[in-house]
């Protein structure tokens with residue numbers, strides 16, 4: 001049975017029940033007219049124009065009130081998001097209004113606004129404002145929580161962040177709120193028209209009820225139900241068209257073909273020489289932990305430094321400080337270049353952008369044309385073996401491919417300092433090994449300064465030139481790895497180092 005047929009089963013059963021009950025003679029027609037009688041009334045009301053007049057009046061009211069409520073709700077949500085003080089200022093009044101049922105305000109609204117359109121519009125606005133507003137505030141905050149670090153790492157301006165990340169990220173929840181708000185508006189309008197109106201479907205029902213015309217009452221109710229369902233379906237269609245989805249950027253085919261000719265020339269090599277970054281007396285305290293206590297060390301230019309340590313020892317805190325995402329309580333970092341890129345443990349690819357667009361977003365501030373930006377994005381993707389997937393959406397990738405794309409996003413900026421936060425930690429052993437090998441190649445051909453955070457001793461000995469073991473806010477061991485790349489774990493020097501580091505970590 002199709003979905004539509006399944007959905008029709010219960011309404012048809014109810015119709016049959018109604019028809020049987022109304023024809024049985026047990027229930028007076030004044031209480032339950034037959035379906036045929038209701039249909040006849042609907043026809044004559046439609047022919048006389050009465051039905052259209054009331055329907056048009058209700059639709060016009062709900063459209064005006066809902067548009068005003070949505071504009072106000074979204075406007076205030078954006079204001080609260082950008083200016084939390086405004087929310088503090090208004091929250092008392094808004095909270096009080098939110099818990100008062102709008103219909104309870106009708107007597108006051110009639111007194112203040114008269115009997116005409118004012119009270120009905122006010123009821124629609126009050127009823128639909130809160131669902132839209134609450135959803136919009138929650139959606140924007142949720143998007144900021146989810147994507148905040150990425151926004152900072154890519155150094156997007158507030159306007160860029162809103163346009164490329166926050167609005168598309170918030171769109172599904174925000175639009176769900178708009179849909180719910182419309183349902184509230186429709187119900188509240190009919191309620192308001194029952195009490196104070198000279199036109200509209202609510203008035204039609206009230207008037208027919210006073211005259212004992214149950215058939216006309218039922219026509220009103222059926223029209224309200226059918227219109228509500230139709231409007232909701234229309235709104236859902238329009239709104240789902242507004243939710244952004246990843247699609248291949250125009251002209252990407254040509255860009256990809258051009259990039260192919262240049263592979264694999266290492267186009268993402270840093271424009272300038274790598275840098276030395278010095279950490280002096282860096283301290284970070286949290287209420288229940290001091291992950292970094294007066295830590296001093298240097299990331300040598302063009303070398304890979306790995307940080308090993310048990311969970312919770314402060315590795316990510318140090319990396320975020322290195323990236324400028326959080327500030328230390330004390331100490332300084334000297335030499336951090338403008339071109340610093342970070343790869344997080346999770347790929348953090350924006351699902352509504354194609355891979356090329358995700359990578360190009362990191363190049364937002366590069367003085368280049370959009371075409372050149374996409375060309376650079378495709379080149380970076382080609383470097384990690386994803387050149388032919390540039391137009392794909394992130395959900396079409398495996399976990400390993402997604403992490404490669406995140407690496408490409410960092411490499412595309414031609415970083416002089418590359419920060420890697422357990423970039424392969426969430427991958428299966430095989431994919432991890434393949435990516436480690438590719439990184440080992442990249443680190444020898446691209447002269448950048450790299451800070452790699454990892455739990456994995458093998459990863460550290462395969463990739464790093466220097467390894468620090470972190471514990472108690474500082475380093476308890478530092479090892480230089482002199483073996484030439486590519487390294488094999490069977491190399492006695494590498495195996496001995498792995499053993500030593502494991503021993504230290506087990507004692508931490």
Ligand SMILES: Nc1ncnc2c1ncn2[C@@H]1O[C@H](COP(=O)(O)OP(=O)(O)OP(=O)(O)O)[C@@H](O)[C@H]1O
Pocket residue numbers: 286287288289291309310311312313314315316317318
């Ligand atoms: N925002 C925060 N507020 C309070 N405490 C925090 C915060 N961030 C980190 N910490 C604490 O600081 C310590 C170090 O955390 P951090 O995330 O740097 O550890 P880690 O070594 O990266 O751990 P893992 O390997 O599990 O990711 C932990 O005790 C953690 O609870």
